[in-house]
Amino acid sequence: MEQYSKEFTIQRNDIGNAGTVSSLTKRELKKKGLSREFVKTVTIGVYEAEINVVIHSYGGTALLEITDDFVQITFKDTGPGIENIENAMTAGFSTASSYAIENGFGAGMGLPNIKAVSNEMDLTSSKAGTVLRIRFNICSDCYES
Amino acid sequence: MKVRDILQSSDFHLISNESGLDKETKGIFSSDLLSHVMGVAGEDNILITVLNNINVLGVASLLDFSCVIFPHNVKVNESIIDKANELEIALISTKLSTAKAVLRLYELGVQD
Secondary structure: OOOEEEEEEEEOOOHHHOOHHHHHHHHHHHHOOEOHHHHHHHHHHHHHHHHHHHHHOOEEEEEEEEOOOEEEEEEEEOOOOOOOHHHHOOOOOOOOOHHHHHOOOOOOOHHHHHHHHOOEEEEEEEOOEEEEEEEEEOOHHHEOO | OEHHHHOOOOOEEEOOOHHHOOOEOOOEEEOOOHHHHHHHOOOOOEEEOOOOOHHHHHHHHHOOOOEEEEOOOOOOOHHHHHHHHHHOOEEEEEOOOHHHHHHHHHHHOOOO
């Protein structure tokens, strides 16, 4: 099985570079011949998660893995953690800073959007950090016809 | 309808270079919250927003928007314009409000 993997570092509040992980993911998926719709779905999930690390955490990493069967991205940050995951999963709930809001983020739609577009989503969090794994299954219909 | 057709109206002015003008446009989306844009907007949409930071281009590029229109004569700095040229995303400025820009685009033929 063909497998691609790449790890990225994400810096806290580095809004200018937010989108690097999602852009590269998009490029790799297009290279594989996956459909525009599938690529868009994955891109939305990855971008939202990437932004979350930038605006909410002290920084962290993203591991992108692409096989013939799935695309998986695992985001790990170094804190401060999500106080209440249930609240964070509620559309419209936000703890974003004014800095994030001025930059167009913090609508409280990030995690709900990720859940809506992905096939699997695991989220664990403590003060030491948050781990978010999202997976998108690649099916035969996901390719450009 | 192509992006360049929007410029036939004197209400809209191109502020980037011409590299993105031949993209097809399909529908209009307006919001100043990027997560909302990410979740709802569709490919080839025209995005109308007062947000004038680099992330707008990130989202526009990721979602394959046809162009970005800044209403109310919102000022856009050179670094954003340079990045848009690199990404081949047309940036258009208008003195119209968001609502009036949508109406004007509708009159021009952007109707779905």
